[in-house]
Amino acid sequence: METLSTAIAFGxxxxxxRHASATTGTAMTFAVYTPPGDGPFPVLWYLSGLTCSHQNVMDKGEYRRMAAELGLMIVCPDTSPRGGDVMAHDDDWQLGCGAGFYLDATTPGYQHFQMYSYLTDELPALLGAYFADADLSRQGIFGHSMGGHGALTLALKNPERFKSCSAFAPIVHPSTADWSSKALRTYLGDDPAHWRAYDAISLIEDGHRFDAFLVDQGEADSFLHDGLRPWLFQDACESTGQDLTLRMQPGYDHSYFFISTFMDDHLHWHAQRLG
Amino acid sequence: METLSTAIAFGxxxxxxRHASATTGTAMTFAVYTPPGDGPFPVLWYLSGLTCSHQNVMDKGEYRRMAAELGLMIVCPDTSPRGGDVMAHDDDWQLGCGAGFYLDATTPGYQHFQMYSYLTDELPALLGAYFADADLSRQGIFGHSMGGHGALTLALKNPERFKSCSAFAPIVHPSTADWSSKALRTYLGDDPAHWRAYDAISLIEDGHRFDAFLVDQGEADSFLHDGLRPWLFQDACESTGQDLTLRMQPGYDHSYFFISTFMDDHLHWHAQRLG
Incomplete structure (x- = not known):
């Protein structure tokens, strides 16, 4: 593992x-914020949205002050493999680099797109090996938009691993949203039955459960009605008894202005559950 | 005046x-954060450093949460004129676009570089005309690096206008630092006597005073010994009775990781003095 940069922030x-990933077959970059004080620290994973890398939330997420105060280690992976022969789709922001959708692709040409396994197996193991202060017995996960989809689906599929989950404006039903169904078809093939394992609502329908979700959603989000539709998630949770706190936030859009505003609330949500 | 974007953040x-500036003879862009609640609000000016625009602190400065809490309006101007026939010096980050040094240039070819007058006359007047909640009877100023130089010199030259001033890692003596003396020579000509009006230490030597300064400086700042040298400012303040709180911060560098860490302290410093 190579250290690209470090800086002191909030103590x-x-x-x-960066490291060479055996799972994706590419170099992978990620960011870690280690709070001040003595570890071990709970590990909170932040998954980013379409077009983002590890960098966007590091620049604009405003998580360090409260993570320092609460003693949380924040891990921010990239959103897809990049470089070399990775299918980039530079002309389409909803496919390829920056659009990994936190799944394991099965279609020809997309062999590098194995973000689900990368985040489930390889990166946690690397973290445990290189970050002595990471307490992997206390992990939470959250994310934004496509990363909210990632957080919800990883939590629903791994409730024994994660003790807490929340999301900002998540894609809750990617199988039926224009900006995500194309990706599922491209990475997983034409049969929608294969998409259910990477769709939060389908997972709940198929019996998966998680302790409790916190979701914040801006009412002025331009993707609200076509891509996000949190009411579908609310219906799925209510009809199955899945615990959900959904907060509609008047005036807020899809940007990091929205995320940073509610970041403290989410960090508190996780800290309460991670001890 | 044209609105390029607005977003709700922290309420x-x-x-x-953007507006057409008569002072610089160019279009000029600036950012304003208006806190929630009923105005009028004190106006706190943030001046950015070399290579920056209004955007960097907006992305990375983490000022909105506390500005919202304290009821401060934060105004972030650009660091120079840009576009058209503005001398850009794209090959030199210490001159031209992004390097206005908050002065009024007098040399041929630099007629657009009038950031001192722009910030002293035109932009405050525009703010008063278009932002009904801006209370121009309560103004403070702060900044980073070249913008720290701007904040200190504007405050020393306009103590009746500004009630508070602070700086992150300011250039305190640009006349004698490699990365800034070239700019003063280029914009103001070869005679160092003409540079004194834009040099915080020279201004103090020449009798200018301000109520009190707060300066934070990272000890791991790579520009500390050549470009910044806060001890020169401390000497000038101590020998003249100018009030200065200088805090050396172990481990911190020159980046927004440093700025964001101490942003809350600076906002409190200003709020206390702006009422």
Whole structure:
């Protein structure tokens, strides 16, 4: 593992790291904020949205002050493999680089797109090996938009691993949203039955459960009615008894202005559950 | 005045605006954060450093949460004129676009570089005309690096206008630092006597005073010994009775990781003095 940069912030250390991933077959970059004080620290994973890398939330997420105060280690992976022979789709922001959708692709040409396994197996193991202060017995996960989809689906599929989950403006039903169904078809093939394992609502329909979700959604989000539709998630949770706190936030859009505003609330949500 | 974007953040509004400046003879862009609640609000000016625009602190400065809480309007101008026939010096980050040094240039070819007059006359007047909630009887100023130089010199030259001033890692003696003396020579000509009006230490030597300064400086700042040298400012203040709180911050560098860490302290410093 290579350290690309470190800086002191709010008494802790914000680092950026790169390693050769056996899972994706590419170099992968990720960011870790280690709070000040003595570890071990609970590990909170933040998954980013379409077009983003580890960098956007590091620049604009405003998580370090409260993470330092609460003693949370924040891990921010990239959103897809990049470089070399990775199918980039530079002409389409909803496919390819920056659009990994936190799944394991099965279609020809997309062999590098294995973000689900990367986040489930390889990166946690690397974290445990290189970050002595990471307490992997206390993990939470959250994310934004496509990363909210990632957080909800990873939590529903791994409730024994994650003790807490929340999301900002998540894609809750990617199988039926224009900006995401194309990706599922491209990475997983034409049969929608294969998409259900990477769709939060389908997972709930198929019996998966998680302790409790917190979701914030801006009412002025331009993707609200076509891509996000949190009411579908609310219906799925209510009809199955899945615990959900959905907060509609008047005036807020889809940007990091929205995310940063409610970041403290989410960090508190996780800290309460991670001890 | 044209509104380029607005977004709700921490209950207030982060906007970006553009207007045709008579002072610089160019279009000028600036950002304003208006806190939630009923105005009028004190106006706190943030001046950015070399290579920056209004955007960097808007992305990375983490000022909105506390500005919302304290009821401060935050105004972030650009660092120079840009576009058209403006001398850009794209090959030199210490001259031209992004390097206006908050002065009024007098040399041939630099007629657009009038940031001192722009910030002293035109932009405050525009703010008063278009932002009904801006209370121009309560103004403070702060900034980073070149913008720290701007804040200190504007405050020393206009103590009747500004009630508060602080700086992150300011250039305190640009006349004698490699990365800034070239700019003073280029914009103001070869005679160092003409540079004194834009040099905080020279201004103090020449009898200018301000109520009190707060300066934070990272000890791991790579520009500390050549470009910044806060001890020179401390000496000038101590030998003249100028009030200065200088805080050396172990481990911190020159980046927005440093600025964001101490942003809350600076906003409190200003709020206390702006009422």
């Amino acid at each position: 802790g250390t914000q680092g950026v790291y | 207030g509004t982060q906007g970006v605006y």
